[in-house]
Each structure stands twice: as structure tokens, then as C-alpha cells.
Amino acid sequence: MDMPFDLASLPTGALIQISPLVGRVLAPNPSPFTFTGTQTYVVGNRDVAVIDPGPDDLAHIAALNAAIGGRPVRAIMATHTHRDHSPGTRPLARATGAPIIGCAPLVIDDSGPRADAAFDVDYAPTRILADGERVSGDGWTLEALATPGHTSNHLCFALLEENALFTGDHIMGWSTSVVSPPDGDMAAYMRSMQLLVDRDDAIYYPAHGDPVEKPQRLARSMMGHRRNREGQILRAIGVDPDGVTIPEMVGQMYKGVDPRLYPAAGRSVLAHLIDLQQRGMAAEQDGRWQAR
Numbered sequence: 001m002d003m004p005f006d007l008a009s010l011p012t013g014a015l016i017q018i019s020p021l022v023g024r025v026l027a028p029n030p031s032p033f034t035f036t037g038t039q040t041y042v043v044g045n046r047d048v049a050v051i052d053p054g055p056d057d058l059a060h061i062a063a064l065n066a067a068i069g070g071r072p073v074r075a076i077m078a079t080h081t082h083r084d085h086s087p088g089t090r091p092l093a094r095a096t097g098a099p100i101i102g103c104a105p106l107v108i109d110d111s112g113p114r115a116d117a118a119f120d121v122d123y124a125p126t127r128i129l130a131d132g133e134r135v136s137g138d139g140w141t142l143e144a145l146a147t148p149g150h151t152s153n154h155l156c157f158a159l160l161e162e163n164a165l166f167t168g169d170h171i172m173g174w175s176t177s178v179v180s181p182p183d184g185d186m187a188a189y190m191r192s193m194q195l196l197v198d199r200d201d202a203i204y205y206p207a208h209g210d211p212v213e214k215p216q217r218l219a220r221s222m223m224g225h226r227r228n229r230e231g232q233i234l235r236a237i238g239v240d241p242d243g244v245t246i247p248e249m250v251g252q253m254y255k256g257v258d259p260r261l262y263p264a265a266g267r268s269v270l271a272h273l274i275d276l277q278q279r280g281m282a283a284e285q286d287g288r289w290q291a292r
């Protein structure tokens, strides 16, 4: 696999403290989609919350237990239920006795273009957080922010004491996130991105990639990237009166990209097309898309 980093040098399994309240542990699941892997965050000092425990991987769960070090766990939290995020909630709950508190479960049969983006249908929260609801411990408060788009059940978590936002897969530190219909929704994603632009978070902690400073700038650039992509798609469907297929569009628009990413790119193009269709600007017949 062609990776932009040396796998052996990744600090998998170690707790790295990155702020007074926030530590992170990297899971051993790097891929072209998860970058260096899923980052699990451990929030708090005397007692903790664990955000996105990641895949149900024996070594990772052991690393999390070591990072927790016997401290009380107030909440095991998932931003959404893709398989690289939430399956670890269950072994960690068994090991610690802590409640699973976070996003809603979602039952969708979607194997999708990537196995780790399939939904974790066994996710079973003790308590579901609605937008604005909070979980707290000794010196820390996490507030849910509903951010549908990447998935319909996606939550970000704001750490009020540090003005930080755990962005899950809504914003990643290294790439745009995949918006894959039927559950992924481009219009919702853009609304959720605007929510972030309008907030004053000082830093983002994404589930994949490095912390993001000057985060509103990145959120704005993510929106600009999607608008550019939408413009490309509008031009592509405006050329031939017989229409154009999604694989044809992907071939044009993703030149130079690893072809293994084409299926995921096709899902993002479809997400744009559905959004354009709902706005009366595109129509589909037999898999061929045309401007309207």
C-alpha cells in the first residue's frame, strides 16, 4: 500500500498528551481512507471520557485500558457508527463498566466503497445525546453538536474548558471526508460545515490527521472545495445532451488520484448530483446525468 508515512514510525498504542485535558491513542488501522489510523481521544485527568474507541482490535483496546490506567470512565463516546469508530465501544464498556453515550445507532445496509465505512449495526448506546446535551466529569464538559452529512447520525463534541472541538470524520486533518449516499448527504454536510464556520472553536481534534489550528479557515476551505467540485460537475453534465455517467466524470475530475479511491470519489460525485437534482439543476436517466 502506498502510504505517505513510515508505518513503523507511527506511535500506535501510546497515550500522547496533547493538551492539559486531551490525550490521544492511535489505533493500528492505517489505510488510504483512515490515513495513519483512527485516533481515540482520552479527555480528563482524574476521571475521563473516551471518544471514538475505534475498531474492535485487541491491541488497541488493551492500549486504551492502559491509557485509562484504572481511572473512572464517565462516558465512552462515538461521533458516528462507521466501523473504524464505534465497535471498540463494546469491549471497552465490558472492561470498564462505563456507559456508552453519544451518537444514535443507525441501521443501514451499505457495504459502500470501503469496508471500514460500513455501519456498525451492533452499536448500542446507553444514552443518545441530542444537539446541545452535555456529559461532564472532574474539570471537563463535553457538549454534543449535531453535524449530519458524512453520516446522518454524526456528532462533534465540544470540550468547553479548552474551546476545542472533536470533529470525528466531519472534518479530517488531512483530506476531505467521504459523503456517500444514501446515508451521506451533501446538503446536510454543507449546512454542518457552515455551523463550524460560525463557531469560534480554537482547535479541532479530528479522528484522522493532526490537530487543526485556525480551524474556521479549514472549514471555509472545505466548503470552497465542495463548491468548486459542484461547479466542475455542473460543467461536466452541461456538455453532452445525452448526459454523462459518474465513472466518466470521476475519470475527468480525479486525474492523478489513486484509482483505488475512484469508487469513493464516485460516491461523493453522486452526493453532489443528488443535491443538484433536489435543487432542480440536474436530472438522471439510465445512469446518465444531464443539466436542467
Ligand SMILES: [Zn+2]
Pocket (backbone or CB within 6 Å): 080, 082, 117, 150, 169
Ligand atoms: Zn466515518
